Amino acid sequence: MKRSFITAAAALGTLGLVLSACSPSTSSGTETTGATSSTDSGEKATVTFRLWDDVAAPAYEASFKEFTAQHPNIDVKVEVVPWADYWTQLPLDVASGEMADIYWVNSSNFALYADNGNLMNITKEIGTDHDEWQQSVVDLYTRNDALWGIPQIWDSIGLFYNKDLVDAAGVDVTKLKWGGEDDTLLPALQKLTKDANGAAADSADFDANNIKTYGMNAQADLQAIYLPFLAQAGGQFQKEDGSFDFASEQGVQAFTYLTDLINKYHVAPSAAETNTNGDLSREMFIRGDMALFQSGPYSLKTIAENTDINWGLTNLIAGPEGAISTSHGVVAVGNEQTKNREATIEVLKWLGSAEGQAPLGQMGVSFPGAVAAQDYFVNYWAEQGVDVSVFIDSASGKTTLSPFGPDVNAGSEAFTPRLLDVFLGSVPVEQGLKEAQDTGNAAMGF
16 A cells, blocks of 8 residues: 555646555556446445555455345445546546546545535535544545535554664664754664765765665655654744645755655655656665654555565654644545435445444555454554554544645645655755745745
């Protein structure tokens, strides 16, 4: 699982976490037919459910198998549209009336569709008679005093680390802090970064053109990297009115620190590579070529199932204002234009239940949005020897707002090319941030 709203998506100009904004997906082979007409009594109705994550799809298949056992007159067809195509296909299918009856959205995209009347009003259709949902996700998708989606998964940020590399360098990953005179992160990363001859980045013999092992990821990843760093510097991504505000003095401090890790100290991979491959850092961590990898629970399964390194989890890196995490979630929304309204609402109710979400936790996909189902996820990873409580701690501690507003995607598409230039080091940070912010705000009408 990969994105809940941004990782490699930043390079494509889409503000679209996850959590999430999940792993690169391939089509499940299910034909995308849009809403299927409901039928007279006794004949089965078919409800279509779309998501972008092929890691989560099997959990939903299992969930809907049980749903149909309890509701024999309703079939649910799962269709996976890969992340790279999801947000371009969605508006086309909504406009043509071919959109699925129920589909995943993230916080950067739901407001536009809610305001345009494309989504079912969950407050109206479901009411309060449901299992308890993760409140941070409910808050994120509440607009104009109504909830517009059923919380499905949520995530926050933690720090994956290679135990062997950390132990060999003598680094205490529980005490990492960036910024100021008591900065412990940069010295740690310099010890952890090694060239092909084994020289560390803090050595006079270090060859920055021949690096074997990097210290950590410091790429243009909104969810896991620059949004937390921005908040930890005392800055904010957006103002209350939705306009971008990341080119502040605090923003310059955060982005300068991050880009210096890449271009000045060479302890993080080059943006020339990560700007076009948002998964590169995770791939390097999996191979053992990166010591620290800051990410969310959406990376758990991919790492656990593809690496032989000795790894662990700890709390995210702190900054001048402390350890501030992003906290995001994905919801399932109902298509207001569905031809299967009654059946669609029944499926939405199921998706909001702990029973319906249990497979998401039982199969280790992510923290379910239904509170009573979250222990399934905790227990799944405990059986694998992984303590995921760091993500719970991050979500319950200080957090920063995820991107919001009906036009934030348009703003993101406008500012992303210049922001990527900032990470490349091809433009001064202060200048690049202001140009990116101005371009993004103009695209949103500010």
